[in-house]
Amino acid sequence: MQRIRTTICEIPSGFVASYGQVAEIAGIARGARQVAYTLSHLPPDQVLPWHRVIKASGKIAFAEGTENFDDQSKRLMIEGVVVRNGKVDMKQYRWQPDLDELLWKPCSSWDQKTP
DNA sequence: CATATGACGACAA
DNA sequence: ATTGTCGCCATAT
16 A cells, blocks of 8 residues: 555654554555554565564564564664664654655655646 | 464453 | 553454
């Protein structure tokens, strides 16, 4: 779903959002799993800050040791997010969007097909 | 239309 | 903290 990708696109660097959070903002109340599905089927050319999406528990979605896991944790750390044991301190890094911020939509215009 | 499937979430033991 | 269940929603078959 476009809404989901757009939402993820708006997560600012240095912060993270849970699948459920992304789903809600995207308009799908309990669609955490849907977000997961969407991410796992991302078009290869689609560039999104997918690494900023983690579980509500603060843990990275991939199993420790996998390439994706390393990739994600690495990307997060580059952005200044402290990842310890595959976990992130949600209290500190959880993205808390403001309306202005959302309405601004500084992202690309790949979502402009809204009816 | 009926099932199966996910990079999940909340909760009980 | 860890593990198992069940619920959830859009897609895929």
